[in-house]
Amino acid sequence: MKRFAALLERLAFTPSRNAKLQILRHYLERTPDPDRGYALAALTGDLKLRAVTPSLLRRLVAERFDAELFALSYDFVGDLAETIALIWDGTPQGDLSLAEAVQILETTGKAGLPAAIARVLDRLGPSERLAFLKLATGNLRIGLSARLARTALAGMGAPDIADIEEIWHGLTPPYAEVFDWIAGGPRPAHAARAPFRPVMLSTPVDLDDLRGLDPADHVAEWKWDGIRVQAVSDGGVRRLYSRTGEDVSGAFPDVIAEMNFEGAVDGELLVRRAGEVASFNELQQRLNRKTVSRAMLGSHPAGLRVYDLLIWGGEDLRSRPLMDRRAVLEAADFGSDRIDVSALLAFDGWDDLAALRADPPAAVIEGVMIKRRDSPYVGGRPRGPWFKWKRDPRVVDAVLMYAQRGHGKRSGFYSDFTFGLWADDQLVPVGKAYFGFTDEELRQLDRFVRSNTTERFGPVRAVAPKLVLEVAFEGVNRSTRHKSGVALRFPRISLIRWDKPVEEADRLVTLEAMIEGEDAARPGTRHGRARRRGTEAPVADPDEGGA
């Protein structure tokens, strides 16, 4: 428990992904089985324990502590499990292994649970008490993705991330066979039907890059703004995986029900009504749900648009050229009106394709995909065979309102910027951006923030409304969580408008018009405006974040 507690603590406070990876890898290297496997499962939410309720914990505390002192403490600390971990009078005696803790939580009956928890708390130190309580309440709040966990595993030995993802599904904690494999033992067999296979990803491209390629060697299709999935149906077991291998089947029973095929297909999840594809925002409402209501299934019906076949008719097609796989795909009968095939676009040259891209038939199309005709299906992101040529981002001119200090390589720099638009004569914050600028621009922005601060709140500074930022983004959704009522997808700073008076920044209504008016003339795309510098600073890819 000591090591696990120290791990949770470091991960909770470490902002950088690479540092997180290193901390996790070191933990996994230095911790014996089965504890490290349980820790991994706990971090990724794959450890299914009976959850201890907050009310049970409150009763436990009421037996031991003065109510007023506890209330004052809870008020100060702000987190129930943390308050209990800190206030508890334990006498640390030895350590409790994570496996023992898991066993106590798994095997103790409901009646005996409060006493069992109290006994554990009595013998642990404060950090370990917190780790135990977080484990017991099933709420680690570390924000570590399964993908990051598997990346840490891949850093430990010979198997790479694609190898690990391929065998992962069907394995259960504490994953002893995986650690054995990493240490040089045999590769674990596919334990389950309908496994995930590493997804083939594309690299971004622009017209200049395309000029160097022969259009005749390539095919193109629309890039749909849904969720890239792998749908696998194998001997009665059906699963939908995200492109990082997360199982999202639970949220899409309507799609699962229609997967009357044997094989593994690569496609896009979309919400469709009467043949029309709905916006990503509508699809998003189906996400992150353990169960979906009947009403939601009716109002937001999901379907699958298939791009490619990996396994079909019992055959692994991945090593065959794209056009061979495509022939099988076009001949396939899915027997469902919820599953169809992504059509190829007819084009002669890149300028043809550019024209198609500039005027897509639906707003939910976010560009075109370009694929080499002879490309095998290779997991990961090989450079070259597949490209994405996304539509130009949308932009608004917003006003810098707040800035927050960054971490790690940006320590000491104000690098996270909240920007707003005009509504009447007020600025309303509409989003936050922390990249899109060069290092030199970061220094300039930092200087601007420091010399125009009006108020400070901890690491955040309010900034006098003096600077206009051109913000590029991929789309706008309605949002009840934001005061402005809108949420931007993947906002980044595309240009600092040192020259532009703030009164001339855009208004909130401009952004609101982009929600409904996705089909309209796209007034504010990056394309139509004069570029102020040759190249945009390199930005992370919105597709990287996962859905």
Added chain:
Amino acid sequence: MRADDVLYPTEAGLYCAPGDFHIDPVRPVPRALITHGHGDHARAGHGSVLATRQTLEIMAIRYGEDFCDRRQVADGPVEVNGVRVSFHPAGHVLGSAQIRVAAPGAPVIVVSGDYCRTPNPVCAPWEPVACDVFVTEATFGLPVFKHPDPAAETRRLLASMAEFPDRAHLVGAYALGKAQRVIALLRQAGHDRPIHLHGAVQRLTDYHVAQGVELGDLRPATTAGEIEGQVVIAPPSAFASPWVQRFRDPVICFASGWMAVRARARQRGVELPLIVSDHVDWPQLTGTLQELRPDEVWVTHGREEALVRWCELNQLRARPLRLVGYEDEAE
């Protein structure tokens, strides 16, 4: 004379009427008695100041030699307008003292100032002083505050340095007391490499060394190449300044009792919170009251509500003084 007539809160701070002096006043007064050199307790501009020699010297370093009109070193018991006062170690920072106030025919009052009972290599340990009224702080006056062994916290810092050997570890620590204590803790843990100092902690650290506190090889944190992978001690305010920008990818650490609460650490953007405090924690605070068993407890600042509640549960008379001007963050 009742204790309330000897000492009571005023806008300028705690005032002793028969002795006509203030203790740790927050405004300029004709005569001040100062418990220790932290900025919220020791301010410039008083007429005369009575304090320990080290507190007076620290004030001179911070405010200049003319920080008051007259200085008087507290060396043994002193009479101030007929009130007998004496200074006793508080274990908080170098020079820190509790002040015993005995007016003729009145209960004996001890004003503890800020105090700590965990052994601290950079100052003299707290001494119990028998009294009728004990005036205590309650900075960490909640039962959630149980400061861990500072040596264990130091090991966590060293473990992080081993984990990330190429990254500078910037430790935020208040310039008086905490900075030197963190250095001393690192030395006790066997860390013998040079430790680098931000300019704002340099002079007070030099003063500790001059007072005989062993702190090893100390260097200014100036040359970028030299400080990668090293420990750098800086005042927490430095993390908000462009000074930090010279480090490539630092681990931001903060040594403070507040780091026991995660939300506090997060709020400050700390990557490695180190729970090292120069104040009594809850068990020490309540233990001290049990040990002294004064007739009455007065609580100056901090979480007085909880401490008064504890006193009530333990049959001790207690009341908050609600003094203003002492900073919560002055840890």
